[in-house]
Amino acid sequence: MWNSFWSFLWSTVVIFAFIAYLMILFNILVDLFWRDHKTSGWIKAVWVIFLVVLPYVTALVYLIARGKGMAERAREQALQAKRETDDYIRQAAGRSPAQEIADAKALLDAGTITHSEFDGLKAKALGQQLAMDRMVR
Structure with a gap:
């Protein structure tokens, strides 16, 4: 099949172009639908229809005509996915640091814990918040 270097090189270029077209085609279809x-x-x-009949020309026209909107929609989808992930992480992590500190303050006011224990619980709650913020980023 590849009886010379040039036929191998040409086959490589054709295969690359086909795979690149498939990637662009799938991105266009995802963007459209x-x-x-x-x-x-x-x-x-x-x-x-035009992607099937005139594949490369139509893909190029689509990218030129709708490329900016395509990028904006992809960015918005990525931001939405990040927001959903962040919300899930916060929900799965349980109580917020503010709730932990409020509960510790109630214990302090009731005389159940000392002021130094309150400071330790407060530092722990704030430390968990910082760790969660680092995980989310």
Whole structure:
């Protein structure tokens, strides 16, 4: 099949171009059907038809015409996923440091713990908050 260096090089270029096209195609399809909720179904169908009939030209036109919006939608989706993850981490971590400190203050006011124990509980709660903030970032 590869009887010379040039045929091997040409095959490598063709395979690279095909894989690059597939990656671009999947990004375009994800953008059309999962991220872009404003474009009508007919317009989406026209894009898909052209992606099948004239694949490279249509992909290039799509990236030029809608690339900025594509990037903005991808960024917004990533930010939404980060917010959901952060909310889940906070929810799974349990009580907030403010709740821990308020409970410790109630114990201090009731005379159950000393002021130094209160300071230790407060430092522990604030330390957990700092650790959680580092995990989220």
